[in-house]
Amino acid sequence: MKLGFLVDLNLCMGCKGCEIACKVENEVPLGSWRLRVKYIDIGTFPETSRSFTPLRCNHCENAPCERICPVSALHYLENGIVNIDNERCIGCAGCMMACPYGAIYMDPETNTADKCTYCAHRIESGMMPACVVICPVQANIFGDIEDESSHISRYIMEHQGAVQVRKPEKHTNPKHFYVGGGTQTLDPLAQQRLEGYNLFNNITHLEHVGDPNHGVIDRFLKPFESHEELDNKSMMDFASEGAHEAEGGH
Amino acid sequence: MVEHTVSATQAIVTLDVALPGIIWGWMITLNMWAKSVGTGVVLVGAFLLWRHKKEELPGIRWTMPLISFVFLNIFLLFTLTDLHQPYRMINIFLHPHWTSAITVGAWMASLFTLLISIMAVIGFFEAHPNVRKNCKLANLAREKSALYDKIFPVAVVLAVPVTLYTAIIMAESAARELWQTPAELMQMMWAALMAGAAGLVFVSDKWSEGARRDLALVLAISTFFSFMMYMGEYFFSFKSAEAEATLAYVHAGGEYNTEFWAGMLIGFVAPFFIAIGTMKSDNKTLLRFAALLALIGLFMAKDVWLKIPQMLPLS
Numbered sequence: 001m002k003l004g005f006l007v008d009l010n011l012c013m014g015c016k017g018c019e020i021a022c023k024v025e026n027e028v029p030l031g032s033w034r035l036r037v038k039y040i041d042i043g044t045f046p047e048t049s050r051s052f053t054p055l056r057c058n059h060c061e062n063a064p065c066e067r068i069c070p071v072s073a074l075h076y077l078e079n080g081i082v083n084i085d086n087e088r089c090i091g092c093a094g095c096m097m098a099c100p101y102g103a104i105y106m107d108p109e110t111n112t113a114d115k116c117t118y119c120a121h122r123i124e125s126g127m128m129p130a131c132v133v134i135c136p137v138q139a140n141i142f143g144d145i146e147d148e149s150s151h152i153s154r155y156i157m158e159h160q161g162a163v164q165v166r167k168p169e170k171h172t173n174p175k176h177f178y179v180g181g182g183t184q185t186l187d188p189l190a191q192q193r194l195e196g197y198n199l200f201n202n203i204t205h206l207e208h209v210g211d212p213n214h215g216v217i218d219r220f221l222k223p224f225e226s227h228e229e230l231d232n233k234s235m236m237d238f239a240s241e242g243a244h245e246a247e248g249g250h
Numbered sequence: 251m252v253e254h255t256v257s258a259t260q261a262i263v264t265l266d267v268a269l270p271g272i273i274w275g276w277m278i279t280l281n282m283w284a285k286s287v288g289t290g291v292v293l294v295g296a297f298l299l300w301r302h303k304k305e306e307l308p309g310i311r312w313t314m315p316l317i318s319f320v321f322l323n324i325f326l327l328f329t330l331t332d333l334h335q336p337y338r339m340i341n342i343f344l345h346p347h348w349t350s351a352i353t354v355g356a357w358m359a360s361l362f363t364l365l366i367s368i369m370a371v372i373g374f375f376e377a378h379p380n381v382r383k384n385c386k387l388a389n390l391a392r393e394k395s396a397l398y399d400k401i402f403p404v405a406v407v408l409a410v411p412v413t414l415y416t417a418i419i420m421a422e423s424a425a426r427e428l429w430q431t432p433a434e435l436m437q438m439m440w441a442a443l444m445a446g447a448a449g450l451v452f453v454s455d456k457w458s459e460g461a462r463r464d465l466a467l468v469l470a471i472s473t474f475f476s477f478m479m480y481m482g483e484y485f486f487s488f489k490s491a492e493a494e495a496t497l498a499y500v501h502a503g504g505e506y507n508t509e510f511w512a513g514m515l516i517g518f519v520a521p522f523f524i525a526i527g528t529m530k531s532d533n534k535t536l537l538r539f540a541a542l543l544a545l546i547g548l549f550m551a552k553d554v555w556l557k558i559p560q561m562l563p564l565s
Binding site (some may be wrong): 031033036038040042051068070072087088090091092093098100101102103106166170172184185189192193194216219222223 | 260261262263264265266267268269270272274331332333334335336337338339341342345346347349350351352353356419421422424425426491492495560562563564565
């Protein structure tokens with residue numbers, strides 16, 4: 001069995017339901033994304049079109065992240081999923097440097113690398129990934145690409161010539177396919193990123209990677225921190241909140 | 251003209267999430283820089299000991315491993331500090347993944363540091379017979395001084411892969427096309443020779459004039475070839491679209507452009523000419539100045555080359 005993913009961009013309407021489902025299912029922290037939907041505008045007004053491209057881990061057959069991981073925290077499952085073991089990850093960020101698709105992030109809560117696992121925990125129980133279940137137009141198609149009778153295999157065969165992967169020149173052999181995409185939607189070098197492309201604010205780059213509230217020294221001290229002071233009474237101690245915020249905490 | 255209107259011909263991202271900024275920052279630059287000094291002094295020291303008699307290089311048997319020891323520990327400290335889970339570093343030894351250059355490098359660097367530590371202890375107590383006369387470790391080191399000469403060739407050979415493995419990590423970083431293996435391997439090698447020569451200049455006060463001339467020669471050759479490689483990469487990386495897009499972050503001006511050219515002038519051009527000059531005049535002060543400039547400039551150049559590929563949107 002080799003699991004694969006296909007997104008039909010002709011069907012995707014950019015509702016971001018998959019983003020939210022992924023966030024909820026995997027408890028992805030604020031500011032981090034395992035799956036995101038990018039909006040791309042093409043053309044000049046009034047002849048413009050908007051394209052929506054869901055982006056997630058490509059679960060490459062020849063995954064650079066797996067190769068560079070020094071402790072095998074990133075590893076293959078038998079079904080082809082590139083999984084990650086947060087308990088083993090040392091947080092070197094080598095995988096973030098290696099992934100050509102920018103699909104890996106540093107979890108600010110665990111201080112370890114994380115990414116889409118095709119909801120491996122759900123698949124283990126015979127369920128579909130959360131993003132597949134939630135998609136209102138069934139643009140996400142998931143299944144065994146080694147099984148010729150599976151939905152995804154038949155979809156690929158029916159759309160021969162229109163099935164694409166991102167950055168094939170990297171020889172990563174992605175197991176994530178797109179139908180209805182093009183260079184303008186799948187190649188980031190073919191797109192312009194103007195300041196303020198994020199509709200809701202002007203934050204275009206994260207200033208920090210990893211735990212934003214704990215500096216380098218804290219990484220060493222945190223495992224020895226006592227939590228004895230955290231009882232019901234301390235939760236009502238609002239007096240110290242000001243100091244916490246002054247140190248950059250929420 | 252409509253074909254020049256970007257919106258007519260090119261896609262524009264109108265909504266996306268914030269992208270990660272610099273992931274490997276100044277700590278990794280410091281890591282690479284310190285490793286260049288730590289391995290370079292051993293390589294250049296071996297070259298000097300091959301070219302000259304020991305008597306012409308008083309103190310080199312303990313100053314060379316001591317400098318190496320200090321800088322290797324800076325390198326290891328910042329390698330550890332840059333990890334988001336520093337205590338899990340042990341996993342590299344408990345669960346090694348041998349396809350990773352990080353793993354291979356960590357093992358080699360640890361072995362190299364062990365050998366250099368032994369050499370530093372033996373070299374120091376051998377050169378200072380009156381220090382800690384009653385200390386068991388000091389006496390053991392003096393008794394086993396022959397071990398130094400057995401370890402040294404192994405350390406010299408090991409210094410080469412230890413200095414080069416970071417280039418393989420960069421090669422494995424498939425997302426960053428600016429880092430091409432052959433170029434990075436050579437840059438790491440030149441950086442080690444440059445930093446090694448510069449490091450040894452500071453302890454060469456009592457060495458023979460010929461030895462200092464050799465140091466200046468190594469410094470001049472390494473700065474020259476490293477500079478040429480940077481220029482080649484900077485101006486002529488036409489074949490890779492991603493490399494060209496990456497270099498646009500320096501070509502377009504701004505802080506990285508300033509840092510790059512300041513690094514080139516301070517660390518490569520100026521030390522080259524000063525080193526050439528001191529080969530004739532044997533001006534110790536000027537040579538020390540050139541060494542200091544080379545070390546500063548090398549850090550700046552490495553810093554720019556490390557950071558700019560991380561600014562490119564990957565998806």
